[in-house]
Amino acid sequence: MSYHRQIIERSDRRRLCLYSKEHRSYRQFEGLPAIDSAPSHLRRHPLTGDWIGVASARQWRTFLPNQAECPFCAMYDGGPMTDIPVDDYEVAIFTNRFSALSPLPDMPPDLSVATAPGLGICEVISYSSTHDASLATIGTERIGLLIEAIGAEASDLFAVEGIQYVLPFENRGRENGVTVDHPHGQIYALSNIPERITRQAEVFRFGNPLMDAMTGMNKKLVISNNDHGVAFVPEWARYPFEICVVPYRRVASPKEMSSIEIEGYAALLDEAAKKLDAVFEVPMPLTMGWHLAPLGYEDVFHFHCVFQPLKRSKTKMKYLAAIEQITSLFLLDVPPEYAAAILNGLAHPDD
Numbered sequence: 001m002s003y004h005r006q007i008i009e010r011s012d013r014r015r016l017c018l019y020s021k022e023h024r025s026y027r028q029f030e031g032l033p034a035i036d037s038a039p040s041h042l043r044r045h046p047l048t049g050d051w052i053g054v055a056s057a058r059q060w061r062t063f064l065p066n067q068a069e070c071p072f073c074a075m076y077d078g079g080p081m082t083d084i085p086v087d088d089y090e091v092a093i094f095t096n097r098f099s100a101l102s103p104l105p106d107m108p109p110d111l112s113v114a115t116a117p118g119l120g121i122c123e124v125i126s127y128s129s130t131h132d133a134s135l136a137t138i139g140t141e142r143i144g145l146l147i148e149a150i151g152a153e154a155s156d157l158f159a160v161e162g163i164q165y166v167l168p169f170e171n172r173g174r175e176n177g178v179t180v181d182h183p184h185g186q187i188y189a190l191s192n193i194p195e196r197i198t199r200q201a202e203v204f205r206f207g208n209p210l211m212d213a214m215t216g217m218n219k220k221l222v223i224s225n226n227d228h229g230v231a232f233v234p235e236w237a238r239y240p241f242e243i244c245v246v247p248y249r250r251v252a253s254p255k256e257m258s259s260i261e262i263e264g265y266a267a268l269l270d271e272a273a274k275k276l277d278a279v280f281e282v283p284m285p286l287t288m289g290w291h292l293a294p295l296g297y298e299d300v301f302h303f304h305c306v307f308q309p310l311k312r313s314k315t316k317m318k319y320l321a322a323i324e325q326i327t328s329l330f331l332l333d334v335p336p337e338y339a340a341a342i343l344n345g346l347a348h349p350d351d
C-alpha cells in the first residue's frame, strides 16, 4: 500500500475519505448540509428483467454551478461551503448528497410489477482539488492514487451486507449531461448484478476473451503498452475511438495490483486519456467504466477499464439512436482500425 487514507465520518452518516500519497493533515470546515432525500425504490421491467431505480431526489441536484460555487472544490475562509470541507486534498471519495439509492432504504410500494427496496450506495470521487483538471492532465502519479482509492473503496463497499456489484465510472462533458464540471467520477454499489453485467461476467467462467484479445492482438489496434498491460481499440468497439485498458495479469480488482503494476496501469490510462483529447483537440465527451469483478466472480473476472467516447467527428456527436436503444445493435461510424490510426496520429479524423 503506497497511499494514506483519512476517513471523516459526518453526523448525517455521510462519509468523506481523503486519499494522499504521503500522510497529511487537513484543516476542516463546516461542509454543505445534508439533503433530505426522497425515498427511492426499484421496479422490475416485466419483459427485460432489468431493474429501474425510481429516485426523485435526483431532480434537485446541483446543475452547472460556476467555479466559485463548485461543490467539489476545496474550501477556504469566507468561501462557499462544499462537499469536501477541507483546505486542500488529492483524491476525495464521499457520499453523494443526491443519492439515487440508500444503505437504509424504505419499503418499496406494492405494484403490479415486482419492486424492491432502493438498497445501494452512491458516492462521488473527485480526482483533484484543481477545478479545471481532468484524467488527461492530473498525471500518472495522481492516476495511480486514484486507482488505489478505487480499489480500497470498492473493497469497503463489497463488505457492506447486500452489496453485489460496484461500478466506478465517469460521465465527462456537458454534451453528455454532466452537471458539475469539476473532474470527478461516481461509484454506484448495487444490491443486484445487472443482467447485462451478469452476462459479461458469466463469459469468464468459460474462457478469458480479454486475454485472448491481448494474445492475438493486431498491433495496429494498440494505443499504448508496457510491461503491465495494454490500451487498445477493441475489434468489438461499439463507440467511435473506444479504448479498452487491460492489465496483463488477471486481477478481479485494482486492489490486487502491486505498486509497480498500478504505476504501469496508470501510465496506460494517462496515455489513453491524452490521445482521446488530442483527436479533435478538445476534451472528448465520454463515459468511462471501471469493470471490477461482481460478487461471486472474483476467481474468473478480468478487471479492465473502458472509455466510450461520444464524438464521431469534430462537429458530430455519437447519439444512441433507436436501433441502439431498442436492440443494442450498435452502428459504428469509425471502424476500430481507422480509429486506432487516428489516435496514434497516423490518420486524420473527419471534420
Ligand SMILES: [Zn+2]
Pocket (backbone or CB within 6 Å): 067, 070, 071, 072, 073, 130, 131, 182
Ligand atoms: Zn471545482
